[in-house]
Amino acid sequence: MAWWKAWIEQEGVTVKSSSHFNPDPDAETLYKAMKGIGTNEQAIIDVLTKRSNAQRQQIAKSFKAQFGKDLTKTLKSELSGKFERLIVALMYLPYRYEAKELHDAVKGLGTKEGGSRDDVSSFVDPGLALQDAQDLYAAGEKIRGTDEMKFITILCTRSATHLLRVFEEYEKIANKSIEDSIKSETHSSLEEAMLTVVKCTRNLHSYFAERLYYAMKGAGTRDGTLIRNIVSRSEIDLNLIKCHFKKMYGKTLSSMIMEDTSGDYKNALLSLVGSDP
Template sequence: MGSLWEDLESLVEAPSSFTAKAGERGTVKAKVAFNADEDAKALRKAMKGLGTDEKTLTDILAHRSSAQRQLICAAYQKATSRMLLKDLKDETSGDFKDLLVALVTPPAEYDCHEVMRAIKGVGTEGDVLVEIFSSRSNQEIKALTEAFLKETQKQLTTELEKKVSGDFSKALLLLAQGNREQDTSADVEKAREDAKTLYSAGEKKWGTDEAKFIEILCRKSIPQIRQTLVEYKNISGKTLQQSIEAEMSGNLRNLLVAVVKCVKSQPAYFAECLHNSMKGGGTHESTLTRIMVTRSEIDLLDIRAEFKKLYNHSLQSALQSEVSGDYGDCLKAICGGDD
């Protein structure tokens, strides 16, 4: 597994999902001859009366873009005076219900709900926060923040601050501002300086100066960090990821490693997250649902390709053996085929 994250040769020139245009590398595309009224009618029929026709729900909702699903919700309400979201919640259950709810929720609101769920109650689900804030673009974070304010009348950063502490909190709050620098090319000289700064703040000294790592990794642009990773390896002989893993612990380590992985390759990062959510004894369905839905229109084709490269079997075949029933069928529909 290490080898993937240690290959820096082609890194600086590689495309990044942070800048991918929605729809280009997704598995879910807008349906061409789309009719929201017909879809709404078919969905109502699938849930009316005794028993639910789950196959129709999947056939429609897994094969429409997020924007089209919003039009279906509006058509459904107009035709029936009912809320599609509420009917789906009433007529389905378990993981399948959660998946359908995710599909009909606009992306920013869905991210917002996942963050709210992660910080609710005692103990915070650090891994959810790590995954979302390390992988979202400035625009996506701004949209999440607006959705959060609209739903809770509270500022996202203020609420996060109450729930997380220490250096993890500092890094998370920087990312949650959605102010990552946006340069499209790297300044090699600066990258070399930053690499030296990181080397001096970590490997070279007794104890680690986390603030330097946070400042550079959570603020600099993607091309700039990529160049810094290359320079760091030249200076220290190790990858920055190896240094972070050796020098830090807990949520901060997880977050900074995730940032570095996303900077290198979001599709590879998500392929690894998907694999981890299915390996071992039991499946982490909420992670599986979140990644499959949120990446379905962005880069799921690339995630599938990386998954195959990393694990020598396709994402589709992993889903085939790990998830079953209506939930499994719907996930496989979103996955969109074998590799």
């Protein structure tokens, strides 16, 4: 079944590796786009949004070798605003980008959690799932007050497949969903964090669709959220997220981007998102 999983993952991406790729002419195109007075933003979009992250790293090396300049620093000096933020995000290695965004999110909060979730195992021990469900019930609904550490330990260390079984068992015991219990037993940022874990566990693609929708809904656009989710999911499952977006909100992701953004920033986002499902 490995080939089937690989096929699904490939179908989910909106940004794929360019065939017959050569970093040298791409680097030259970018250099010419930023040389002299003015910048050819469309040329930058055409290159960087149509190459995989691995290929962008090769382009950066070629840019340095040919012109003696750091590509990311050059982009920062030539671009500005939301468009700059998006293009620079594309130049990070994926794990470095995630680390940067996480650091920015918790900066100043004194947060030092290690993050020890089991994201590999698909095996579910029915006995352990039942025990976890009983422990969650005992830590919340069954007592006065809430043992928040028990909730955190189980929700943040168990695999998604295991947690789905835990949620089933919990509902049988408590006669209410885990979401309803979290809402009644916790509050503020802890409640939001726990509900996020549950949403991601139940349906990861729906969760990201919701994040993208509310990044653009209402007055103003939450550009940090929009950029982070599109960049980070474009080589993973953005096509699948787009399908869920359309089912959930009755409009396409690209149509909403066209309504809520403008200029080179809009064009770059649309290029990353690709055609409508």
